[in-house]
Amino acid sequence: MGEATERFFASLPARAPAVLHGPAxxxxxxxxxxxxxxxxxxxxxxxxxxxxxxxxxxxxxxWSSSEDLFERLVTGRDQAVAAVFRNEATFSGNVVLFLAFRRFFPDPPGTRDPCQMARQQAGRAT
Amino acid sequence: MRERVSILDGNTFLVSDRQGDIEPSFDFPTGLFSFDTRFLSTWLLTLNGERLHALSIDDAQSYRTRYFLVPGEPTHYLDAKVSVIRSRSIGGSFAEELTVLNHSGQEVEFTLRVDMGADFADLFEIKHQRQKKGRTTPTVGENELRLSYHREAFHRAVVITTTAPADIDESGMTFRIRVGPHGEWTTRLQVATVIYGARGEDIRATLPLGGHRTASNIHAEQNELIDRAPKLGCDCQPLAGAYRRSLNDIAALRYESIALGVRLLAAGLPWFMTLFGRDSIFTSLQVLPFLPALIPPTALMLAGLQGSRLDDFRDEEPGKILHELRYGETAGFEEQPHSPYYGSADSTPLFVILLDEYERWTGDATLIRQLEFAARSALDWIDRYGDLLGTGYVWYSTRNPETGLQNQCWKDSWDSVSYSDGRLPGFPRATCETQGYAYDAKLRGARLARKFWNDPAYADRLEREAAALKERFNRDFWIPEKEYYALALDAEGRHVDALSSNIGHLLWSGIVDESRAGLVAQHLLGPRLFSGWGVRTLADDQGRYNPVGYHVGTVWPFDNSIIAWGLWKYGFREEASQICEGILSASRFFDGRLPEAFAGYERNLTDYPVEYPTACSPQAWSAGTPLLLLRVMLGLEPQGEHLIIDPAVPEGMGRVELLDIPGRWGRVDALGRSRGPHDHAH
Known part of the structure; x- marks a missing residue:
């Protein structure tokens, strides 16, 4: 089991108030x-x-997948819905739970704030 | 273009030529499709080595077609000693019954052959022609031909079975038969499409609704849906025809979502048989007074897939409502970003507008409370990520230059946003109608916050922001010397000054200053924008105007329905009537089925609307158009627990009677009658 995965599961209770809302x-x-x-x-x-x-x-x-794929998901290097569509991960049961759970996955590494990027593109100070 | 026949059940559809044959094609999607994959690309019938010709086709039902075929050229029809009936239906899987009729007095031997093939192309590979990365393997079994496609764990198959014995090879089935005098022979070909998922089972087997329905199930289900809609009685035949056709098409465009196990509305045949944020919201707004039950699953699905992280490839941000969801191979392997793709600047405010409008009609407060967080996240997105430049407007600029969308408004083709002289602005861009939606979303969000979320402070804030946005917008977007609103602002804040139909959406959202509404209405109905059938996407004197340009001169029925709604909101009933009359008259030339778009030529130049060459049909928000126009003509507006009915029926249309309009009031009837010099006969 990868370290990132262990840390990810350990962080869920603390992150849940900010992430889980609605009917799941x-x-x-x-x-x-x-x-x-x-x-x-x-x-x-x-x-x-x-x-x-x-x-x-x-x-x-x-949810079923390899440890490797899951490690990529919890570090933002892969995306869960695409993984299901290419059958690298499979899912059965109540989909609402999966849609809520995917909200725990982080941004891809190195992602910048789009507003900063746009302001730069438009030649405006950030 | 060769004439094509389509049958459809949700996002499974089949497009063939007039004989019922399918031949590999790379320009237009012919074949059997399900969940964005082509499961049949060849399906070719021959009798004694000869192709057949259709005497007639019965395609009255969306999910079933019957072809009456004979061998030889049309001139030989009367001598036909044999004919073939090809009867097919679709419902999760595809079934075709072939019947050979011997019209002679002797026993005859025939060789009947069906060539079969599957290329498993993703819809995007048909648009862009790519080589398949996976491998297709045919397997011949007893009474069965199986074609399997593998790419890593991605696995799809089509299994074709026959009830009559056949010689089966890797590319089809041959039936060597003897048919007695005046006798007949029949086989039934069943084509099952398989999408492998968990535990090697078909992914649809685990869904609550199940993947496969019979033709009679579909018939019953569609009828049940249509029965729930209000009944229309009217003197105007085009209106009656368009209403019936629209309800049928909306019923047929519902598909079962792989992800949620609910029925959602697909956007349009053949390119858009999937969930679009913007299309599904506009269609929901159009059909709400008629079929309110369609809205909750759509709203829940859009909320479930709401953006939760920053992802440049998908143009995703927290709180953003999706643009497009695709299930195919290119989405799975990230060759396309549709898993889902979020490149749409307007679907997020539109989502809030839909929730408010839905509650005002139905009184369903449960859904509004359930989706409070989603709605708040959407409202937050407008200011946090929508306002890319920090100037108080919603802007867009894709972060995925390879496969993202350049234009993220409803006119999403590359050249749709231009200056009057035809030049294209840089990025980011802020189109005018998106600001209108943002304004409306804030006001409607304020109502929801006050009434259902118990948060009056938030409501006050949203209302202050809306008022400031309206003031700012009227200052920055109005072009005084041209007396209309700019299509957009460019990154420097300058007017992108083309005259476009987008200004009509501004009336709908209410962001237009009262003092300017008259000028906007005059432009919309003036000769530069109004073709006689409807409002053109772009005025005919603009640099990029082209009467057959996708978003730069064609007339879009959906666009016109929103414009008519806007004109009515500002009290321009006469002008709204003109649009209703034009679009409904046009629908007559399409058998009541309004296409996605038609050409922008002057009405008196052609006398009939010229179809846009690759228009999608049926398309959900075109099918929704006659419904919204009916609402506009009858002046239907919920107020508190009641429905206000304030009809203004276009001259010459006579009586328009809509019975059993559902809503928080139970069911009520509305009656309108045109009053004009030509109406005394009614």
Missing amino acids: IGTLQIDLSNGHRTEHWLVEMGPGSARVSRESRPADAV
């Missing part, structure tokens, strides 16, 4: 495999809250 309530199971074994994570999501555990019990939705 339920449990999301995340299965990450490295070819030899599969690690399970369980995230219980509610308005403004997320509880993370390694429990194994039925969930409302299941």
Whole structure:
């Protein structure tokens, strides 16, 4: 298991109040495999809250992918919806949970504020 | 262009020639498509090695077509000793029944062949012609031909089965048959499309609604939807025809979202069979008085996919409402940014406008509370990321120069925003109508904040911001010497001074100073913009004007419906009526089905509207147009718990009666009648 992934899951409860709003309530199971074994994570999501555990019990939705892909997602180097469309990750169950969960993924590394870029482009001071 | 026949169920559709054949094509998307992938690119029927010709085609239903075919050239029709009936339907999968009829008194041997092929092209590969990166493998089975496509984990397949025995090879099926005197022979070909997902199952198998529906399911479902719409009684045949056609097309354009398991509206056949933020919001606004149940799934989906991070490739920012969502290979492998793509400067304020308008009609406060955070994020986006230059306007400039959109307003082609002399401005650009939407979104957001989110301070702030925006806009966008609003501001804040239909949307949003509304209306109905059928996208004396230019001279029915709404809002009923009359008269020439756009030629030059060469049809917001025009003519406006009815029916249209209009009032009827010198007969 990559370090970034571990840190990512550890950060979810603290970040949830700013990230999770609206109608997403339920449990999301995340299965990450490295070819030899599969690690399970369980995230219980509610308005403004997320509880993370390694429990194994039925969930409302299941995400499956390689550890590598997930490490790229939690470091902003890949995007989750495209990964599902090319079948590198699969998803089943309540999609609203996945759409809410993707909000935890960060910007690609090195992304700049678009306003700064536009002001530069227009020759205005930033 | 060869005449084409399409059948459609949601985002699965089939486009073929008049014989029902499909041949590989790279200019226009012919074939069987589902979720942005072409699953059949060859489907060619021959009898004894000869192509067939259609005597007649029955395509009254959107999901079913029947072809009556005979061999040989048209002159041989009367001698036909044999004919073939090709009856096909679509509903998740595609089925075709082939029947050979022997009209002679002897037993006859025939060789019937269907050539079959699949190139698994992504819709974008048809537009831009690319070599496939994956591999297609045919497998011949008993009564079955399977074509599979693999690229890494991306796996799609089409499986064709036959009920009658056939000689099956890798490129089709041959039936060697004997048909008795005056007898017939039949086989049923079933074409299943498979999109592999979790656990190697079809991705649609795990959806709540299921992927496959029979033709009779579809028929029942479409009828149920249409039955819920108000009933129209009127003297005007074009209006009656357009209304019926629109409801049918809207029913057919609903598709099951892979992601949410709800039915959403696709934008238009054939290029846009997917979710667009802007199109779905405008269509929702048009159909709201008629089919309010279509709005919640659309709003929930747009909120669910709302931008949450900065992503240059997708032009994504937190709070932004998507532009376009695609499911195909190029989206998955990031050769195109549609997963989803957010390059649209107006869909975010439009989202807030839709939520408010929806509540005003339906009284559904639950959805408004459920989407409070999404609406607030959208309102925040306007000032935080929309205002790229910090000047108090919403600007756009793509951060993805390779595959992003240059123009991120509804006129999203590359040359749609120009100065009067035809020059193109640099970036970023701030188009006028987007500022109007932002103004309206703030006012409507204020109403929602006060009434449903219990936040009067936020409401006050939004109202102050809206008032300041209106004042600023009327100062900065008005061109005094030309007496109209500039199409846009360039990065230096100068007027992009073309005269365009965009100024009509300003009336709809309410940002126009009362004192200037009359001049705007005069321009819209004046000879430079008004063709007689409708308002042109660009005035005919502008540098880039072209009567068959996509956004630089054509007439867009949807555009006109919003302009008519705007004219009505400012009290210009006569002018609004002129647009209603023009567009509805045009619809008659398209059998009631308004295309995406038609040419900007003068009405008295051609006497009929000239179709734009590659227009999408049916298209959702064109189908929504007759509905919104009806609302404008009858003057339907919710006020509190009531529906205000204030009709102004164009001269000569006679009686217009709309029964059972749904809303927070239950159901009410509206009746209008034209009053003019030619109307005494009614």
